[in-house]
Structure formats: structure tokens, C-alpha cells
Amino acid sequence: MTDVLPAPSQTSAELAAAFGRLCEAQPMLIGMALAGDAIPGMRPDLVLHAGPPITWEGMTSAMRAAVCGGLVFEGRCATVEEAEALAGSGTISFAPAHDHQAAGAMAGIITASMPVFIVEEHISGLRAYVTINEGLGKALRFGANGPEVTERLRWIRDEFYPLISRALELAGPMDLKQAIAEALRRGDEVHNRNKAATSQFFRDIALALVATGAPHEKLEKALRFIAGNDHFFLSLSIAHAKAVSLYVEALGKGDIVTVMAGNGVEVGIRVASLGKRWFTAPASVANVKFFDGHSEDEATPTMGDSYITESIGLGAFALAAAPAISSFIGGTVEELIARSERMRDITVGEHSYFRIPALGYRGVPSGIDVRKVVSTGIQPLINTGIASRIPGVGQIGAGVQQIPMGCFVAAQAELDRIG
Amino acid sequence: MTDVLPAPSQTSAELAAAFGRLCEAQPMLIGMALAGDAIPGMRPDLVLHAGPPITWEGMTSAMRAAVCGGLVFEGRCATVEEAEALAGSGTISFAPAHDHQAAGAMAGIITASMPVFIVEEHISGLRAYVTINEGLGKALRFGANGPEVTERLRWIRDEFYPLISRALELAGPMDLKQAIAEALRRGDEVHNRNKAATSQFFRDIALALVATGAPHEKLEKALRFIAGNDHFFLSLSIAHAKAVSLYVEALGKGDIVTVMAGNGVEVGIRVASLGKRWFTAPASVANVKFFDGHSEDEATPTMGDSYITESIGLGAFALAAAPAISSFIGGTVEELIARSERMRDITVGEHSYFRIPALGYRGVPSGIDVRKVVSTGIQPLINTGIASRIPGVGQIGAGVQQIPMGCFVAAQAELDRIG
Numbered sequence: 001m002t003d004v005l006p007a008p009s010q011t012s013a014e015l016a017a018a019f020g021r022l023c024e025a026q027p028m029l030i031g032m033a034l035a036g037d038a039i040p041g042m043r044p045d046l047v048l049h050a051g052p053p054i055t056w057e058g059m060t061s062a063m064r065a066a067v068c069g070g071l072v073f074e075g076r077c078a079t080v081e082e083a084e085a086l087a088g089s090g091t092i093s094f095a096p097a098h099d100h101q102a103a104g105a106m107a108g109i110i111t112a113s114m115p116v117f118i119v120e121e122h123i124s125g126l127r128a129y130v131t132i133n134e135g136l137g138k139a140l141r142f143g144a145n146g147p148e149v150t151e152r153l154r155w156i157r158d159e160f161y162p163l164i165s166r167a168l169e170l171a172g173p174m175d176l177k178q179a180i181a182e183a184l185r186r187g188d189e190v191h192n193r194n195k196a197a198t199s200q201f202f203r204d205i206a207l208a209l210v211a212t213g214a215p216h217e218k219l220e221k222a223l224r225f226i227a228g229n230d231h232f233f234l235s236l237s238i239a240h241a242k243a244v245s246l247y248v249e250a251l252g253k254g255d256i257v258t259v260m261a262g263n264g265v266e267v268g269i270r271v272a273s274l275g276k277r278w279f280t281a282p283a284s285v286a287n288v289k290f291f292d293g294h295s296e297d298e299a300t301p302t303m304g305d306s307y308i309t310e311s312i313g314l315g316a317f318a319l320a321a322a323p324a325i326s327s328f329i330g331g332t333v334e335e336l337i338a339r340s341e342r343m344r345d346i347t348v349g350e351h352s353y354f355r356i357p358a359l360g361y362r363g364v365p366s367g368i369d370v371r372k373v374v375s376t377g378i379q380p381l382i383n384t385g386i387a388s389r390i391p392g393v394g395q396i397g398a399g400v401q402q403i404p405m406g407c408f409v410a411a412q413a414e415l416d417r418i419g
Numbered sequence: 420m421t422d423v424l425p426a427p428s429q430t431s432a433e434l435a436a437a438f439g440r441l442c443e444a445q446p447m448l449i450g451m452a453l454a455g456d457a458i459p460g461m462r463p464d465l466v467l468h469a470g471p472p473i474t475w476e477g478m479t480s481a482m483r484a485a486v487c488g489g490l491v492f493e494g495r496c497a498t499v500e501e502a503e504a505l506a507g508s509g510t511i512s513f514a515p516a517h518d519h520q521a522a523g524a525m526a527g528i529i530t531a532s533m534p535v536f537i538v539e540e541h542i543s544g545l546r547a548y549v550t551i552n553e554g555l556g557k558a559l560r561f562g563a564n565g566p567e568v569t570e571r572l573r574w575i576r577d578e579f580y581p582l583i584s585r586a587l588e589l590a591g592p593m594d595l596k597q598a599i600a601e602a603l604r605r606g607d608e609v610h611n612r613n614k615a616a617t618s619q620f621f622r623d624i625a626l627a628l629v630a631t632g633a634p635h636e637k638l639e640k641a642l643r644f645i646a647g648n649d650h651f652f653l654s655l656s657i658a659h660a661k662a663v664s665l666y667v668e669a670l671g672k673g674d675i676v677t678v679m680a681g682n683g684v685e686v687g688i689r690v691a692s693l694g695k696r697w698f699t700a701p702a703s704v705a706n707v708k709f710f711d712g713h714s715e716d717e718a719t720p721t722m723g724d725s726y727i728t729e730s731i732g733l734g735a736f737a738l739a740a741a742p743a744i745s746s747f748i749g750g751t752v753e754e755l756i757a758r759s760e761r762m763r764d765i766t767v768g769e770h771s772y773f774r775i776p777a778l779g780y781r782g783v784p785s786g787i788d789v790r791k792v793v794s795t796g797i798q799p800l801i802n803t804g805i806a807s808r809i810p811g812v813g814q815i816g817a818g819v820q821q822i823p824m825g826c827f828v829a830a831q832a833e834l835d836r837i838g
Contacts, residue, residue: 333777
């Protein structure tokens with residue numbers, strides 16, 4: 001399966017304990033709230049973003065555009081130009097979503113009045129937060145910020161969210177772990193392919209939505225919004241992975257990766273035994289299938305918090321579950337599966353619950369071992385969408401990329417230092 | 420892939436034309452009606468059943484029980500005992516559903532006031548009919564016929580059917596070919612595993628159901644009925660295959676199988692070049708995984724019209740698309756896929772539209788060539804459920820069985836005779 005001998009496995013009780021938490025975590029979707037009411041430390045003047053810390057000045061154009069779109073949505077400014085001035089004025093603070101138990105796809109912008117799904121890890125009670133996926137095309141997470149985007153975000157907040165929130169109350173907690181396990185049996189890797197997972201979620205939420213007794217036209221609009229976006233479940237997959245990650249991180253032991261995320265300039269990782277510290281390296285663009293009319297020159301380097309799904313063994317680590325993704329991200333099915341299977345050389349073990357029928361029900365490779373990455377030289381794969389550098393354009397490609405080795409070298413240096 | 424050399428392919432234009440029709444057929448779900456209003460030749464005193472022709476006296480206990488349940492449902496009798504007397508009185512006629520452009524799972528009983536889905540092959544306008552799947556457990560198709568079954572059938576006719584029928588009018592024709600192709604990408608083989616296909620159908624019908632403006636409690640009950648039955652789509656898969664089969668059969672040429680079906684006593688096939696004639700052999704039980712507490716002694720031999728799905732390359736011919744089915748029907752994933760792939764030796768070619776991502780997007784083996792079956796000695800596989808011989812018990816197992824060689828030997832003898 002590989003031509004590189006894996007490094008000797010770490011067998012410490014700490015590593016096993018961290019990996020055990022990764023497998024045993026039980027993330028449940030328990031409801032929704034506005035970000036400002038739910039996310040710890042969230043406030044009107046704070047904007048959360050994807051990846052490791054970055055200043056307004058340092059941000060890519062796509063992330064800046066998304067920040068501005070968020071401020072316009074909040075009603076803090078009337079225009080994008082005013083928002084740029086406000087964002088750079090010092091009034092607004094910026095912080096990684098990951099520092100606030102949250103995570104977001106692509107630019108990952110979260111402002112105070114955005115509604116968020118709340119996913120609670122059942123054993124620990126730890127909670128993760130994520131915004132609603134807006135759909136493909138012009139979306140804030142890709143740096144689009146025109147009137148269409150603002151209008152959709154406001155509809156989500158003012159109409160969609162109250163309805164879904166009420167439906168979730170009626171439905172009761174939803175078991176995301178079970179939903180993801182079933183989606184793996186239905187051809188999703190639950191990062192860049194969420195078709196089956198979205199279809200399942202649609203079924204569950206539709207029953208609850210009808211039970212709310214809301215007017216038919218409101219029900220229909222809400223249902224069409226979900227049905228029209230095959231990536232709707234991505235938000236829940238991210239929040240699920242973040243909840244797992246929080247549970248592993250809370251152990252405070254084990255040299256396994258808890259977070260991988262990019263801000264478009266740098267990619268950063270976190271390690272269970274090293275807490276909330278970021279270990280970063282420059283972000284890049286590689287191995288991407290660009291949509292017609294777009295090229296690498298226009299691409300924003302690795303950006304987004306959704307690689308938290310790979311941190312727990314999904315996404316690019318589970319490509320064998322989702323052969324049909326090859327038509328979306330490029331490459332032959334055989335190549336993609338072979339690359340994905342190589343992740344077994346840098347992980348602690350096979351997930352006990354997330355299994356792939358086509359591989360004779362082997363578990364997905366889970367728990368990225370920092371020391372194995374460094375010793376084998378095999379970089380973790382991530383499935384990713386690519387945002388244009390040009391504000392307002394949105395997604396221009398997708399593919400399988402790698403987390404830079406520099407992140408792992410930096411983390412291992414710290415592990416060696418504290419010995 | 421096999422240790423038996425395949426027979427030389429027939430290359431006649433007729434065979435190619437029949438196979439071409441099999442691949443190009445475009446079955447669309449266009450609506451619903453009551454069987455007596457829609458199925459050609461249907462009348463109150465006619466009961467349609469699965470498989471080749473059989474008399475009341477010759478039927479298995481499971482099929483008799485289903486016939487009686489049908490007559491009670493129709494209000495022709497108050498009790499099952501009265502229904503037995505009526506069924507044997509000579510007043511009631513029996514005919515294969517396949518002789519009336521219809522097909523049914525397991526016992527396959529269709530009576531005049533049962534609602535049916537109408538699936539039209541778009542190029543030819545030929546129509547196929549199938550009843551609504553009642554769900555697992557005590558269901559008429561498995562020979563259950565108590566008050567619970569009657570009540571459910573009447574709710575289906577009186578409440579569910581009018582609502583679904585109205586929703587289908589609003590939705591417009593649904594492309595079943597596209598739906599099945601997508602389900603193959605989501606882990607279904609669309610015979611014994613219909614989870615993804617049902618989930619997709621739920622999404623489409625839910626949007627249309629809400630658009631009917633029907634009262635919320637009726638909507639919710641209808642949606643829960645579909646959501647609660649992972650096999651709901653099976654009816655549509657059967658009708659889809661029957662519509663394809665009618666289109667191939669209408670060509671009147673090509674030695675490929677158009678129908679494979681069992682009545683619990685005999686299994687019969689039809690061949691495109693031989694029209695509507697049945698070629699039969701005794702039915703048997705083999706290779707079945709029985710549910711706990713049940714055994715072969717209690718099993719009804721091969722019964723049902725659903726093997727029409729295998730006739731077009733789905734079901735047991737497409738196991739590589741549905742590795743997760745192994746937990747339902749037994750056997751390792753590798754064994755099941757290897758057996759399924761062997762069907763390439765007895766088929767005309769690869770389906771041009773139904774493709775399996777995990778096999779590098781190869782088409783499913785389609786168009787069973789009678790002469791290849793006989794010359795290779797490889798019997799077509801079928802995925803099947805097993806009904807108890809004991810009336811009222813229902814399903815007691817599932818597995819991969821084979822269509823008896825005798826059917827193909829008889830058909831080839833006729834082909835040789837007419838030369």
C-alpha cells in the first residue's frame with residue numbers, strides 16, 4: 001500500500017487514550033441559536049475567521065471580502081466600502097473560530113447575529129458551533145458579498161433559522177455520528193461529498209418541519225433551500241468533527257492532531273498534548289481541478305476550517321467510501337483511493353465506528369500522529385474547495401491538497417523541547 | 420474474473436438492437452391510478468400474481484394467503500376463510516401481473532382497487548404498473564393478511580394514494596433512470612437495498628406534498644410512512660425495470676431475457692425474440708441468510724417479479740455498487756462482488772448509463788444472453804427476500820439466489836427449434 005515504511009507506532013497510554021476519545025465521542029445536534037447568544041466570548045465587535053490568527057491587514061482578498069459582507073449583513077455599514085474602513089479602523093477584533101469552539105468553511109466568517117447549529121458532545125457536554133451553509137455559487141464563505149448574499153443571509157437569520165430551530169426542538173437531539181456512518185455507506189466522504197448525508201438530514205428535518213405547523217409556503221421555501229444544496233450537511237459534518245476534537249483536546253494528552261485549518265495565508269495545526277497553540281506554515285495551492293475559465297493564478301491558497309473533518313478520519317482520509325467524488329475533484333478512482341489509503345501510515349488506527357463497506361468494513365484511518373507524519377514524510381491529505389482571489393467570484397475549483405509539512409515539524413520540535 | 424471461458428458473443432444486429440433499447444429506455448414516473456382504472460384488462464374478478472401462470476390450487480400457502488388478503492381488502496369477503504372459498508369457487512380468475520404490464524414484489528398480488536404507480540417509457544409510451552410497497556414486517560406481499568394488513572392497505576388507498584397522486588401531478592414526471600443512476604453512486608443496488616433511492620424520492624415527493632397544501636397532520640403521516648420504509652423505492656425500481664423490459668420486448672427480436680419471475684412453485688423467464696411466452700423450471704431455496712429463529716424448512720421457494728431488476732443489470736448484477744448490503748444478505752463483500760462480476764460472462768454488454776464508481780465507472784453487466792447462460796453454465800444471480808410458508812409470518816430471510824438453468828435450456832431449445 002506504500003513504499004515508505006511507517007515509523008514505529010507510539011504505544012503510550014496517552015496516545016491510546018486520545019485515540020479512544022476520538023472514536024468514542026458522541027456529537028449530537030441539539031439545536032440552534034444566534035452566534036452572539038451561544039458562542040463563548042462572542043460579541044458584536046468580534047469577527048471570527050477560519051484558520052490560525054491573522055490581522056485584517058494580513059488577510060487575503062477573499063477573506064476580507066467575506067468580513068465586509070458580514071459587517072454589511074450585521075447592519076454595521078451600508079456598503080462594502082464602508083465595511084472596509086470599519087474593519088481596518090481598530091474597532092473590530094478578529095479571532096480564529098477555533099478559539100471559540102466554532103469552525104467555518106472557507107473564509108469561515110462568523111458575526112454575532114448569524115444563526116449557528118449547536119452540536120454537543122454527549123459524554124463531556126462540550127459544544128461546537130457552525131453557521132448554516134449558504135449553498136454554492138455566490139456565497140459569503142467564498143468572498144462574495146453583494147446584495148444577493150446579504151439578502152440570503154438575512155432570510156436565513158429571519159425566516160429559515162427560527163423555523164429550523166423550532167423543528168429541531170420538536171425532533172430532539174439528532175445523532176450525527178450515526179448519520180455520518182450511514183453516509184459513508186452511501187458514497188459520501190462527508191467533506192466534499194455530502195449528497196447522501198444531506199438527503200438523510202432532509203428527511204429528518206422535513207418530518208419535524210411539517211410537525212411545526214408552519215404555513216405551507218414557508219415550509220416549502222425552507223425545504224427547497226435544503227434540497228437545493230447538496231452540501232447543506234457540510235456544516236453539520238464540520239461541527240461534528242469540531243465536537244469530537246474538543247473532546248480529544250480536553251484530555252490534554254496524546255500527540256495527535258486536533259485541528260488543521262487555513263486562513264488563506266497560513267495553515268495551522270493543533271495537537272492534543274499541546275493544547276490550543278497553533279503550529280503554522282505558509283499556505284499553498286496544488287493538485288486542484290479548476291472549473292472552466294479559471295486557473296491557479298486566481299486561486300486563494302488553503303483556506304477554511306473544514307479540514308477538521310480530515311483530522312478525525314473523514315474527507316480525504318475516507319475517499320474509498322466515495323469513489324463518485326472523482327468526477328468533482330479530478331483523478332481516477334484508483335489513484336484517489338490509493339492516496340487516501342496511504343493515510344493509514346500516519347494515523348493511530350482504524351476508527352471503530354466509521355467503516356467503509358468496500359474495504360471489507362475496515363475503519364477509516366483516524367488520529368493523525370504528528371511523529372508519524374514527520375518520520376514518514378507523508379503529508380495529510382485534505383479535500384478542499386478553492387476560492388477566487390477576486391472578491392465576489394466565489395468557488396473556482398476543488399481538489400485534494402496537502403497540509404504543509406512545516407506545521408508538523410514545528411509541532412514535533414515543541415514536543416521534543418518539552419520532552 | 421472467471422474460470423469458464425465465455426461463449427462467443429452473438430453479434431447479430433438484432434441482439435445489438437435489443438441491448439440498445441435496454442440502455443436507451445427512459446422510464447418516467449408519471450402518476451398514479453387505481454389498478455382497475457389503469458392496468459389493461461384489469462377487472463374486479465381478476466387477481467394478478469407474481470411469476471408465471473399458476474392456478475389457485477397450485478399456489479403456495481404464502482401466495483394463497485396474499486390472495487385472500489386482497490379479496491378481504493376489496494370487501495369481497497369479511498374473513499380470510501370466506502376469501503379462501505371465493506378464491507377456489509371459480510368466480511375469481513388469476514393471471515401473471517407480467518401479462519398485464521405490471522409486476523409485484525414477492526406474492527405480487529394486485530386487485531382492482533389497489534392504487535398503482537404508473538411508469539411510462541418515454542420513447543415508446545409503453546406503461547408499467549406497480550403497487551405501493553407496504554413496508555417490512557406483516558405485509559400482504561409476504562402472505563400476511565390480518566386486520567393490520569387490511570387496515571394499512573385501505574389507508575394507502577383512501578388517504579395516502581390521493582395525496583401522493585396529487586403531489587405527483589404538481590411535481591411533473593420524475594426521471595427514474597436518473598434517480599437509479601444516482602442511487603448506484605450512493606450504495607444501492609436498487610433491489611434489496613433502496614435506502615439512498617428512497618431518501619432521494621422522499622426529498623422530491625416531500626417538496627411536492629407540501630405544495631399540495633394538504634393539512635399538516637395528513638402530510639406528516641404520509642411522509643412518516645415513506646420515511647419509515649427503506650424499501651419504499653423498490654416499487655419504483657420494479658416498475659422502472661418493467662417499463663424498460665416492455666420497450667425491449669416490443670422490438671420482438673434479440674435472444675435476451677426480458678422477464679425473470681417466480682410464483683413460489685415455478686420460476687419463469689421470457690426472451691425478447693420469443694415474445695410473452697414463459698419458459699419455466701421448478702423453484703428452489705438456496706444460499707439464503709435466515710433471520711433468527713427461522714430455517715429453510717419454513718421457506719417459500721423463489722417468488723416475486725422483482726427479479727426484473729436483475730434482468731436489466733441491477734440488483735445482484737450490481738452488488739459492487741452496494742457493498743453494505745452484505746450485512747443484510749450475508750457473505751463477505753469480496754465474495755459478493757466477485758459473484759456479481761461473473762454476470763459479465765452471460766450478458767451482452769455494459770450498461771451505458773448505469774455505472775459503478777468503485778469499478779472505475781464500468782457499466783453494470785446488462786442484457787442476459789440466453790445462449791451464453793446455457794453455454795457457460797453460469798446461472799443469473801438474483802437478490803431476494805424469503806417469505807415464510809406459514810401464512811401471516813412474513814419475511815424470514817434474504818440472500819443471493821440463482822435462476823434455474825432449466826428456464827434457459829427450455830428457451831434455447833425453442834430458439835434452436837425455430838432456428
